[in-house]
Amino acid sequence: MGSSPFDAWITNDEELKSLLAREWDRQTTTLQLIASENFASPAVMAATGSILTNKYAEGYPGRRYYGGNQIVDEVEDLARRRLTMLFGAEHANVQPHSGANANVAVYQALLDPGDTILAMRLDQGGHLTHGSPASITSKFWNFVSYGVTPRSDVTEHPGEFIDFENVRDLAVRHRPKLIVAGATAYSQLIDPQPFREIADEVGALLMFDSAHVAGLIAGGVHPNPVPFADVVAFTTHKTLRGPRGGAILCREQHAKKIDMAVFPGQQGGPLEHSIAAKAVAFNEASQPAFSQYARQIVNNAQAFAKALAAEGFRIVSGGTENHMVVLDLRDFDAELTGKVAQEVLDLAGITTNRNQIPDDPRSPFVTSGLRVGSAAQTTAGMKEEQFVDIAQLMSRALRQRDDESAIKDVRSRVATMCDQFNPYRNFTK
Ligand SMILES: *Cc1c(COP(=O)(O)O)cnc(C)c1O
Numbered sequence: 001m002g003s004s005p006f007d008a009w010i011t012n013d014e015e016l017k018s019l020l021a022r023e024w025d026r027q028t029t030t031l032q033l034i035a036s037e038n039f040a041s042p043a044v045m046a047a048t049g050s051i052l053t054n055k056y057a058e059g060y061p062g063r064r065y066y067g068g069n070q071i072v073d074e075v076e077d078l079a080r081r082r083l084t085m086l087f088g089a090e091h092a093n094v095q096p097h098s099g100a101n102a103n104v105a106v107y108q109a110l111l112d113p114g115d116t117i118l119a120m121r122l123d124q125g126g127h128l129t130h131g132s133p134a135s136i137t138s139k140f141w142n143f144v145s146y147g148v149t150p151r152s153d154v155t156e157h158p159g160e161f162i163d164f165e166n167v168r169d170l171a172v173r174h175r176p177k178l179i180v181a182g183a184t185a186y187s188q189l190i191d192p193q194p195f196r197e198i199a200d201e202v203g204a205l206l207m208f209d210s211a212h213v214a215g216l217i218a219g220g221v222h223p224n225p226v227p228f229a230d231v232v233a234f235t236t237h238k239t240l241r242g243p244r245g246g247a248i249l250c251r252e253q254h255a256k257k258i259d260m261a262v263f264p265g266q267q268g269g270p271l272e273h274s275i276a277a278k279a280v281a282f283n284e285a286s287q288p289a290f291s292q293y294a295r296q297i298v299n300n301a302q303a304f305a306k307a308l309a310a311e312g313f314r315i316v317s318g319g320t321e322n323h324m325v326v327l328d329l330r331d332f333d334a335e336l337t338g339k340v341a342q343e344v345l346d347l348a349g350i351t352t353n354r355n356q357i358p359d360d361p362r363s364p365f366v367t368s369g370l371r372v373g374s375a376a377q378t379t380a381g382m383k384e385e386q387f388v389d390i391a392q393l394m395s396r397a398l399r400q401r402d403d404e405s406a407i408k409d410v411r412s413r414v415a416t417m418c419d420q421f422n423p424y425r426n427f428t429k
Helices: 005-009 014-029 042-048 070-087 099-110 164-174 192-202 214-218 252-262 272-285 288-310 338-347 375-379 384-399 404-420
Strands: 091-093 116-120 142-146 148-150 160-162 178-181 205-209 231-235 246-250 324-328 353-355 369-373
Touching: 005 014, 014 404, 042 272, 070 091, 070 214, 070 246, 070 272, 091 252, 099 205, 099 231, 099 246, 099 252, 116 164, 142 164, 164 192, 178 192, 192 205, 214 288, 246 252, 288 324, 288 369, 288 375, 288 384, 338 353, 338 369, 338 384, 338 404, 375 384, 384 404
Parallel strands: 116 142, 116 178, 178 205, 205 231
Antiparallel strands: 091 246, 148 160, 231 246, 324 369, 353 369
16 A cells, blocks of 8 residues: 655644545546546645645735734736736736535636625536536525527537527526526536626626536637636636635636735635645646647547446447536436445545436436546546546446446446556655
């Protein structure tokens, strides 16, 4: 069993140390295909584990409520400067503890309670914070939802797409104060321009939630929403490959309101160790190697989707333009639920998550779909060829799910692949 060099610093807690060693083992001997996950660099992890965790810094650089923030101010300014440069934005807030916090802060900054927001419905690919009844967002604001529409006129990629006529109709009918573009389970490219046009037509503000695709935007393979949206919110830990956290970009005119909504509106002291790690990640994402990485993520996902389709899975939206593939399992096996598929694949060392497909007849806990992503294993160095192999291994494990020795065989092939593509090869002590 390997372990991270950092674990050696935990000298007084054998219980936790052993848990960390087991998780290290899990992450480096099974395939990480959860679309929202990635392998952060050792530099990102080192900054997250740094001395900055000790510092209270309520407020913003130059306007703190505690003393001793001279250096922390420089750290946060470095992160903000790198982030505005990376996306060409006017203002950045790097304090949100998560993507969900960032989204709620944006609503809080731009809207009054009860105002109408037009966003994508959860079961169609939207996020909980886009107005799901289970989310606090739906209790404060009035959400109207758009979804995806099957495109029978498209033969190249028949499947579910955001239907801008539908978005426009809803916008004209409900006059939202804010339109939210962006999704959590949608594999097509989201063009910010038609959203901007619709927002302008009805006098709405536009927020682009690029939680999933922030890294693809930074790498130049997806269009940058910054010139189109009033606000762009995202997570730093998905394709952007930074520490767990959120960030917000906005036009200067909204800067004060956004900052006030994050602190003191919603959060207390910022996590300056995470902000330092965000600064590391923003720098990494500005390097030419990151553009190559972003391109490889998409190439791998496309090879993966093609190979999965060849195994008999129906690909929601007919293909992928980003890092994720959403599978409708019903064509592959009408009896197989997302829940069972996820559990079988877990036994085979393939980590995925069940996901509802558009108009899923099964509940969110059971589902008829599975979501997979290429970002993490691309970081580990895998290419198209490996993703084709993974598609075949997934299919085999699911078809032979009642055969223990078949699952075992897949598990051992997975272990061999993971050994060959360890993201922390040069980091293991
Ligand atoms: C992941 C995600 C979020 C929330 O991020 P957390 O860090 O999990 O809170 C928000 N919006 C979208 C579209 C996401 O995919």
